[in-house]
Amino acid sequence: MNEINKTKNFYTLMCLAGFLIILLPVGIANFVFGYMLGDSPCTLCWGQREAMIFIGVMALFIVRYGMKGKYLAALLIMTAIGLYQSFAHYGNHAHRDLDQGFGLAVFGIHTYFWAEVVFWAVVLLLGVIFAFAPKFNAFELELNGEKFRKYTKFSLAAVVISAIVVASNVFQAFVSTGIPPYVGQGDPVRFSLNPKYIIWSKEGWNGLWQNISFLGKRDVKAPDYAFAPASEKLGIKFDNDINNAPFAKINDELKITNEQTINFNKAINTLDYINNEFVISSKWDVAFLDNNFSVKEGFELDPYFSASIDPIIGIIPYMNDKFILMGSNKSFLRFAKNPNASEED
Template sequence: MTDYSQPVNETDIKKAKTFYDIVAWGGLLIVLLPVGIANLILGYLMGDSPCTLCWGQRQQMAYIGVVALFMVRYGFKPKYLAMMLVMAACGLYSSFRHLGNHAFRDVGQGFGLDIFGLHTQFWAEVVFWCVVMLFGLATFLAPRFDALIAEMRGKPFRPLTSFYKVAFGIVAFIIASNTFQALWSTGLPPNWGQGDPYRFSWDTKYVKWSDASWEGMWAGINFLGRRDVKDPDFAYAPNAKKLGLTFEHDAEKGPLAVNGKLAVTNTRTIEGVDAKLNTIAKIRGEYVVASKYDFWFLGDDLKPAIHAAMDPWFSANVLDIVGMTEFRDDAIVLMGTNKSFLKIRKNPEADDVTGWPNFTAGRDQVEAVDGFGRGRIGTERAKMFYVHSSATDGKYVYTATVPDNKDKKTFVISKALQKDFVLSGEFTPEASMLKDGRTLGELYVTGMVYEDGKLYAVSKNYNVLVTIDLAKEAVVDVQALPAELTDIRGLVKTADGFEVLDTNRIVTLGYAK
């Protein structure tokens, strides 16, 4: 521990000089290497032009380098340290924001030039982390702080050694060169860097100045951005208001022309379950129902035979259960609204301890399949949407998007191979019976089932049952459901009709004559 009661000695002064030399090297290198290479070699020699985020990252690196040299010239001051940390934080954010746009693309894909196989936005992230780490290490090696002040010997600034002069000169030249490149390639304000910058050229006819990036800049600031998607509408948690939806139950008002009607032929109440049920499926002759994270296997009397509940936050988080599908000979896939899933099966001899991570109830009755049994289906067109249903043909598992507060026009069917649950395809069905100015995104599909090459999807909004031919990727039939069914959930195919869940009742539907 430093004894500050002792006066500063020459050894402390030498350590202070060494510390300032280290800071000078740091300030020089962060400008010379990443900024200098990007400007002189990648820019002038290889024709790389920075995009808007690239310019911001260059600026932040330059600011850090300049502040480091300010510290070398005017001595250690807390505001210099604060400025370096603030700029490093801004740089980490902007480079992470930039890297996040491209990090998960296929091998070889990316944005801009690459260095050692990794694109420049990745190296920007590395540089800013190095600033934080290396300056932290330099501070570990720093002398007592009063020695940093005493080393200045009462003068307002420190003398410039030959090395310092060279460092200042190099930094000034590189910053001036970057300023010139910015003015040449992006122009004077209000022009600024483009999202997709043209290759750098000395020929003015190839130079593009644009202020288009200002458009929409202040349209709205949201921490989550496009991911600010509100939760779907669940039976136990209605959310139409936040989603900006008003559920209509008259099929004639829907986006699709109706071909026929389904009528209620029977209604049976599920007893012994107090929770509001959100979905239903019939798997190997047995009804399975679910509400949020709980699920029940029903007996022939429609009373619970087995009850279990999953832990949604263990491993791959599986949010509210919206679909159950058959898997292999004895298992079931519980599909979450976030397209994550849990594979389970009944086992009256299931081990309570083994089941502890996955289940909060029913660990002696059900177990996970294939290890923890959890996984995620990564989609492309449906990436920013929740789903409220799932179906399977034995080979693939299918999901359908539901509209939300961000997008009420898009409708996507996704399919993943059950062998590995990797996305195999996505499509928006063609629909010749679609009314003018309407979209399939108006449907709110809360149940799906597969049979004979067709997906049957039931929508709570407009009370319609849509038949999708998977080979044609097209809607081939639209049936109207009775308007008195106000909370349609889940879908079961019977020999001559369908069954849906409506306020904890199994409603049997047959084709109206």
């Protein structure tokens, strides 16, 4: 095979690789997960998706403007950044046990780990493509003195479809995240075009510059040791009086004083008395009952968005007006009542 034909094949492979990274991981995440399943990317997810788009665009730049060192350098740099982002994201959840995770899973693997697979695949495919690359002077010969290469039907279709996918991602990012100074969210709600459920938040900036640490917001302060009090730094007041301990006033004997049937249309998995009301749960349902065991309000958990909960096995109070629920997979969620919620919520 002569060098010119090898060059054309090289560009075809490069076009295919750039097109596929935008069409498959980015396109599926946007059209299927986003518009069809209502998944909304977190901050790190957006960063990884942007890195994939940048890699695909750089590959298409090479196809259009020829093989240039600056394009290859940009592609490799963005791949390295994407690997760092995906490793940092996966590292946040690597400690989780079987069946635990965050967000949607594809073939049992959550999307943040698939990002790691995609970026390593970029490294692998680049190696394969360059293994069949022509001699470097063939790139100049094939360009034939022109400033850019002519599109083939395939490369033109790849560029047009990629542009549509990128534009759709820009639209989703605008709806779910907003414009500066609004930033992405660590635990976003479902994607929706209903203004009622669109949240533009600046909370990502809070505490960002409080201290300089590679751990970022996960720079946990030392606890309140006896030899190094840290109450003021932690913003917590500790009560060391044993008479105020939770178990100080517990009676030694328990007696059944009354029995009553609870009218709830689902199997009750947990029952707790919290803040002068009963809190019960079924598999993914939570309800609040008055002292006569009549249901006042409740909600159904969306189990596979945010932390995966399967099923609820316990609910406890948290702070003054919030709750923590835990699933059998040892994942937990903090939640609070929303007085403005409607039936459709």
